[in-house]
Amino acid sequence: MWPVKPRPYLHRVNLINDLTLINDPSRLPRRLGHTAEAPLPAGRDTGIDLVRAFCVVVVVLLHALMAGVTVGGAGPEFVNTAEGAAWFTPLTWVVQVMPLFFVVGGFAGSIAYRRLRHRGGTPVDFLAGRVHRLLLPAVFSIGAAGVGLAMLAAGGVPADLVLTAGFRYGQPLWFLAVFLVCQALLPAxxxxxxxxxLGSILGLTAAAVAVEVLRTTTGLEVIGILNLAFVWLTLQQLGFFLADGCLESLGRRTVVITGLGAVTLLAGFFITGIFSPDLIENLNPPTPALLLVGVAQTALLSLVRPTLTRLSTRPRIAAVTGFVTPRTMTIYLWHMPVLLTMAGATALLAMDTGVVLPEPSSAAWWLTRPLWLGIAAVLTTAAAWALAAGEQRRMPPPTASGFRAAQAVLAGLAAVVLLLVAGTTVLSATAAVCLLIVALRRIRR
Structure with a gap:
């Protein structure tokens, strides 16, 4: 018999059925998601761990590339080497991995929470564990930053340079605050x-788009702060679909079309000027452009997961992933102090020896970047190896009170917001450490 040619309308019917199943969990087969009978995956997903480690490494190297120092007649000055650089915008299309990081965070958080529930744990137990894991290493990092700034001031470093160092240190801390909120809301x-x-993720998406419309039509930039919640929560929610297996169930063709559609729509927004083609510029405040980036990245991840899983078992790659995974927050919190120390040491060396530092984006500057990035990677690795005890310390029995756990989240959030708003100074770092200690005490019996 001749093979029967598939009828095009059947693909449309199947897609409609897939969407119906996604919106009605009671009708989901096991291959699509976690039903009451569906078993959770055994062990860690090494492919997802590899993606998370990749994201962390990219962030460290990107910040290392952006961190610069010049020495002029007024003395040393910390500079952002990417500011005004023509090469930076196309680079952001490759290195903007924050949407993918939150998708992976949703994947891992969803599975961790479901496993905890299967063991008899509660949402409060999950929340307490996340507060402990995120805030304990922050106590040491922020405390060390306060001590370092005090030493710089006592050593006669100009006040404006000390303030700049504090500002640079605090810039990446937005991630700690946002990730804490996302993880706190994860059980709900x-x-x-x-x-x-489908309804939950579309609701979050609609909220993110509405905030952006209000921000652009009213001209009130402060409204965009709301998308620090809605954009990243939407991307975390997208990770739930990845964890449930729903994306794979849609078929490769549908996933490819979805990813290409997101890229096409994003390109249209760039061309029309609705969003900046600099994806780092879309980070503060986050815009819906990052949602499209996240959709495209998630589609690609869904397609290459089998390959990533195979790669993740190779000894060298597994060794890197095994080092980064349990030290993720330590690496994130300590890479900026490492970069600031490198910049300060470079400035001192230039002033003592008379060596002229290359101008950012010049040929000489690019020739020195491999050495600079290599040193940054080695020193950050050393700091993570030496300082990860706080992140890896086992948490004591958590409190059974949801009210106390909520207080812990608010105290931790207040600590980071204080540093972001007031800047990192000796005084603000001291206050932030006190708030973090209060947060950690709230989750203990």
Missing amino acids: LVAAHDRAP
């Missing part, structure tokens, strides 16, 4: 995903 959002997967 997992429940919403179980009830109405």
Whole structure:
């Protein structure tokens, strides 16, 4: 018999059925998601761990590339080497990995929470564990930053340079605050995903778009702060679909079309000027452009996951992933102090020896970047190896009170917001450490 040619309308019917199943968890087969009978995956997903490690390494190297120092007649000055550089915008299309990081965070958080529930744990137990894991290493990092700034001031370093160092240190801390909020809301959002997967993510997406429309039409930039919640929560929610296997169930063709559609739509927004083609510029405040980036990255991840899983088992790659995974927050919190120390040492060396530092983006500057990035990677690795005890320390029994856990989240959030708003100084770092200690005490019996 001749093979029967598939009828095009059947693909449309199947897609409609897939979307219906996604919106009705009671009808999901096991291959699509976690039903009451669906077993959770055994062990860690090494492919996802590899993606998370990749994201962390990219962030460290990107910040190392952007961190610069010049020495002029007024003395040393910390500079952002990417500012005004023609090469930076196309680079952001490759190195803007924050959407992917939050998708992976949603994937890992969803599975961790479901495993905890299967063991008899509660949402409060999950929340307490996340507060401990995120805030304990922050106590040491922020405390060390305060001590370092005090030493610089006592050593006669100009006040404006000390303020700049504090500002540079505090810039990446937005991630700690946002990730803490996303993880705190994860149990509730997992429940919403179980009830109405498509409805919950579309609701968050609509909120993010509405905030952006209000921000652009009113000209009130402060409204965009709301998208620090809605954009990243939407991307975390997208990770739930990846964890449930829903994306794979749609078929490679549908996933490819979705990813290409997101890229095409993003290019249209760039061309029309709705969003900046600099994807780092879309970070503060986050715009819906990052949602399209996240969709495209998630589609690609869904397609290459089998390959990544195979790669993740290779000894050398597994060794890197095994080092980074349990030290993720330590690496993130300590890489900026490492870069500031490198910049300060470079400035001192230039002033003592009379060596002229290359101008950022010049040929000489690019020739020195491999050495600069290599030193940054080695020193950050050494700091993570030496200082990860706080992140890896086992948490004591958590409190059974949801109210106390909520207080812990608010105290931790207040500590980071204080540093972001007031800047990192000796006084603000001291206050932030006190708030973090309060947060950690709230989750203990």
